Amino acid sequence: MSMSGLRVTAGLAALAAGLVIGQSMAFAADAARGKILFTQKYGCYQCHGTEGQGSAITGPKLAPDPIPYEALSSFIRTSSRNMPPFREQILPNADLEDIYAYLKSIPPTKDWKTIPLLSND
Amino acid sequence: MARKNAHPEVNRRKFLAGVAVAGAATTVTSPDVVNAATPPVAAAKIPSALRPTAQQIAVETEIPKDASPLGGRAGSDFMVDVIRSTGIEYVFANPASSFRGIHESLINYGGNTKPEFIECMHEESSIAMAHGYFKATGKLGAVLVHGTVGLMHGTMAVYNAWCDRAPVIVMGGNDLDASRRPPGVPTTHSAQDINAIVRDFTKWDDTPVSLQHFAQSFVRATKFAMTPPHEPVMLTLDAEVQESPIKEHERNTLYIPKYSPAAPPQAEVAALREAAKLLVNAQSPVIVVDRVARTPDGVKYLIELAELLQVPIMDMNGRMNFPNTHYLHQAGPQLISQADVIFGMEMTDFWNTVNGFVDNADNDGLGTQSSKIKPGTKLVTISSVELNEKSNYQDFQRFQAVDLAMVGDAEASLPSLIEAVKMAISNDKKAAYDKRGEGFRKAHAAAHERAMAAAAVAWDASPISTARLTAEIWGAVRDQDWSLVASTGNVSGWPSRLFKFDKHYQWLGSSGGSGLGYGAPASAGAAHGNKSLGRFSVSIQGDGDMMYAPGVLWTCAHHSIPLMYVMHNNRGYHQEVMHVQRMANRRNRVANNGKDFGPIGTKIQNPDIDFATLAKSMGVQGIGPINDPNELGPALKRAVQIVKAGEPVVVDSVTQPR
Numbered sequence A: 001m002s003m004s005g006l007r008v009t010a011g012l013a014a015l016a017a018g019l020v021i022g023q024s025m026a027f028a029a030d031a032a033r034g035k036i037l038f039t040q041k042y043g044c045y046q047c048h049g050t051e052g053q054g055s056a057i058t059g060p061k062l063a064p065d066p067i068p069y070e071a072l073s074s075f076i077r078t079s080s081r082n083m084p085p086f087r088e089q090i091l092p093n094a095d096l097e098d099i100y101a102y103l104k105s106i107p108p109t110k111d112w113k114t115i116p117l118l119s120n121d
Numbered sequence B: 001m002a003r004k005n006a007h008p009e010v011n012r013r014k015f016l017a018g019v020a021v022a023g024a025a026t027t028v029t030s031p032d033v034v035n036a037a038t039p040p041v042a043a044a045k046i047p048s049a050l051r052p053t054a055q056q057i058a059v060e061t062e063i064p065k066d067a068s069p070l071g072g073r074a075g076s077d078f079m080v081d082v083i084r085s086t087g088i089e090y091v092f093a094n095p096a097s098s099f100r101g102i103h104e105s106l107i108n109y110g111g112n113t114k115p116e117f118i119e120c121m122h123e124e125s126s127i128a129m130a131h132g133y134f135k136a137t138g139k140l141g142a143v144l145v146h147g148t149v150g151l152m153h154g155t156m157a158v159y160n161a162w163c164d165r166a167p168v169i170v171m172g173g174n175d176l177d178a179s180r181r182p183p184g185v186p187t188t189h190s191a192q193d194i195n196a197i198v199r200d201f202t203k204w205d206d207t208p209v210s211l212q213h214f215a216q217s218f219v220r221a222t223k224f225a226m227t228p229p230h231e232p233v234m235l236t237l238d239a240e241v242q243e244s245p246i247k248e249h250e251r252n253t254l255y256i257p258k259y260s261p262a263a264p265p266q267a268e269v270a271a272l273r274e275a276a277k278l279l280v281n282a283q284s285p286v287i288v289v290d291r292v293a294r295t296p297d298g299v300k301y302l303i304e305l306a307e308l309l310q311v312p313i314m315d316m317n318g319r320m321n322f323p324n325t326h327y328l329h330q331a332g333p334q335l336i337s338q339a340d341v342i343f344g345m346e347m348t349d350f351w352n353t354v355n356g357f358v359d360n361a362d363n364d365g366l367g368t369q370s371s372k373i374k375p376g377t378k379l380v381t382i383s384s385v386e387l388n389e390k391s392n393y394q395d396f397q398r399f400q401a402v403d404l405a406m407v408g409d410a411e412a413s414l415p416s417l418i419e420a421v422k423m424a425i426s427n428d429k430k431a432a433y434d435k436r437g438e439g440f441r442k443a444h445a446a447a448h449e450r451a452m453a454a455a456a457v458a459w460d461a462s463p464i465s466t467a468r469l470t471a472e473i474w475g476a477v478r479d480q481d482w483s484l485v486a487s488t489g490n491v492s493g494w495p496s497r498l499f500k501f502d503k504h505y506q507w508l509g510s511s512g513g514s515g516l517g518y519g520a521p522a523s524a525g526a527a528h529g530n531k532s533l534g535r536f537s538v539s540i541q542g543d544g545d546m547m548y549a550p551g552v553l554w555t556c557a558h559h560s561i562p563l564m565y566v567m568h569n570n571r572g573y574h575q576e577v578m579h580v581q582r583m584a585n586r587r588n589r590v591a592n593n594g595k596d597f598g599p600i601g602t603k604i605q606n607p608d609i610d611f612a613t614l615a616k617s618m619g620v621q622g623i624g625p626i627n628d629p630n631e632l633g634p635a636l637k638r639a640v641q642i643v644k645a646g647e648p649v650v651v652d653s654v655t656q657p658r
Helices: A003-028 A031-041 A044-048 A069-078 A093-105 B012-027 B054-061 B075-085 B097-109 B123-137 B149-163 B211-225 B239-243 B269-281 B296-309 B333-337 B410-424 B427-456 B466-477 B494-498 B519-532 B552-558 B574-586 B611-617 B629-644
Strands: B090-093 B116-119 B142-146 B169-174 B204-206 B233-238 B285-289 B313-315 B341-345 B355-358 B368-371 B378-383 B404-407 B482-487 B536-542 B564-569 B621-626 B649-654
Touching (some): A031 A044, A031 A093, B075 B097, B097 B169, B123 B142, B123 B519, B169 B239, B269 B404, B285 B296, B427 B466, B466 B564, B482 B519, B519 B536, B519 B552, B536 B629, B611 B621, B629 B649
Parallel strands (some): B204 B233, B285 B313, B378 B404, B482 B536
Antiparallel strands (some): B355 B368
C-alpha cells in the first residue's frame, strides 16, 4: 500500500473512531481538564492561542464554534500540513475529548462592530 | 568590546621604571644601541625602587606642552574630516582601545558633532542601530568596533544588514604591526585581516595603510554602500594610521575626494517594455513587492502603476511598499494560483512565492513541495540584488526559473516601466481594467470585514491576544506621525491588517537575516533618526529579541531617544516550539515540557522576566507587566506622552504566543 493510501485508510479509521467517541463524549468530557491539556501538556495553544482564536501565521481558529469533533479528530490524527499529526500514542482519545469539550465551552465572540477600536475607522 | 586592560602587567612603579629606562636610553643612545636586536627595555636591569627624577615627576604631574610627542596634527583628526565630508552624522560604537585614536579625535577635534558618538553597549547593537537608522532616514550610519572581538560580537548584525539590503559602514580598529603593538590582550585582539570575518556578507572592504588611502577608501566605501543594492561595507582602521601624526610628506598633499552618490541602476529599457506588454495584455496579472519603496517616490510610482493597470499588489512587507488602505492592496493564494503574469519586484524569495512547501514527514522527511501556479503563467522579475551576489551564505534562496529577468533597482526603474505601460495600453483595455478594479474594491472591503471579525476573537483574553495588542497600539499612535520601526516576536501579521499604512517610513521591514537581537537596537537606531524628523517611533518588541542585548535601553536613556517599546512578551521562543513539537510527533513522543508551558528549552518562564523593572534599572520608564487587556490602552496613553516628551518607555504587555 502506498503512503497516500495508508493515509486515507488511517483517516477513515480515525473518522469512524471519532463517530463512536462523539457519541460517548457528552457523558465523559471534562472541559476544565481539557483546558489544562490544551495549554500545558500538548502545546495546542502555542499555535492556536489559549482560547483557540488561531493565527494567520501558525494555525487556524479552533473556537468558538469548533468544527465537528469527528472532523477535528480526523485532521489531528492524519494531518500532513504544517501541524504534525498527533497520533493516539501521543494524544489519547480521552484527552482529545476533553480538549474538544474545552473548545466547545469557549463563549461566542463579540461582534467587532461593538468594539470601538475595531469599528472606529 | 573594549580592551579592558591594555597593559595588565604594568603598575605605576613599573611604569616609572620603564620611563627611566627609556630616558636613559635616549640620553646615551649610540649607533650600536639603535641597531641592537634586543629592545633596550628588555635588556636593562634597573632596581624598581629608584626615586623618581624631576623629569619623571613632571611627566606624571604636568600638562604636556605638546600633546603629540612627534609634533603635528593627529592622523585620526584627518579621518574625522573625511567622515564628516560624506555627511555622516552619527558613529554608533562601544568603546575600544583599538580605535582610541579616532575616538579621541571624534570627541575633541570633531567636538562630537556631525558625527556624534552614540554610545552602545554591544557591537551587535551598534550595527543594528545603524541598520535601523538608515531605514528610517535614508542616511548612512557609521559604526566603530574593536577589530576582532568587537567585530565578532557584531557579525550577526552585519549579516542582518546584508540580507536586508541596508548599508552600514563598519570600521574596525586593528594593530597590524606586530613589532610595535603592546603585548598581551592588545595582541590577542589584533589580526592579519579582520575584514575576513565579514567578507562573505559585505559588499566591499579594505585595509587602508595611509591617511590618503583611508580618505579614498572611505569615500569609495560610502559610495558602494549607498548604491543599490544597498549593503554593508567594512574598513580596517590601523592603530598606527590613526595615532601617528600626519607625516611631513603628507602635509601638503593630503586631500579628501569629493563624495558624489551614484545614480541607482535602472533595468534595461527594452526589457522593461517587454514586461510592460506582458502586464498590459494579461487577464489576471499580479505584482508582488518586497523591498521596493525606500522613498515617497517608490510608493507613489507603485500606486500609479497599479492604478494604470488595475493590477493587484501583494506586499511581502520587506518595506512599506504599497498602502494597505488602497483597494489594490490584495492578499491571498488565489492571486498567485489564478495569475497569468506574476511580476516579482526586489523579492527575497520568489521561489517560495510561486511554489508551496510544507515541512511535514512526506518524501522521507523532506516535506511536500508543489507549484502554486497554473501552466503557462509568465514569471517576470526585477532585482538589484543580482548585481552583488556572493556564494557562501545562502540568503539568495532557491533558484526560480523565470521568463523575463531584469537586473536593476526596482524603485529607480518604475518611472520607465510606467511610461512603457502607458505606451502599450490601448483604449479597448480600459473597460476590462475597470471591471477588474471593481472586483478588487469588493475583495478589499470583504477582507477588511474578515480581519476585524478575526481580531475580535479572544478580545478579552489574558494573556492579551496579539490582535488586541496591535489594535490597542494602533489606537494609541494613530493620531501621531507614527513609524512602526520594528515588530519582532511575530504578532501574526496583525499590523498589516489593523494599522493604516500609507507612508514609506511607517513600516521599516524586518531584520533580513532573521537573527534574534535585531529588533531592540534597530528600533533605537530608527527612532534616533526619526527624532530629528519629528516622527513618533513605536516598536512591537519580542521578549526573546530584547534579551539578546537589553543594554540598548541604557543607550536610549543616555541619548534621550524617544521610542515606545511595547513588549510582545509571550514568554517563549515560539518559532522553535513547533520545530520541537514536529520532531516529537514524527517520533510518536509527547514533547517534554518540564515545568514550563512548552518544550524544555523553548520557554522564557520560571522566572518570568519583568521588563518594566529591567527598563527602570537603565533609566527608561517602565510600565507593567500588563495582563489585563483592559489596562493596556490607558498604559499606552501614558507611554505616548512620555515619548512625546522626548524619552523612551517600555510597556510590558503579557501576550499570547502568536
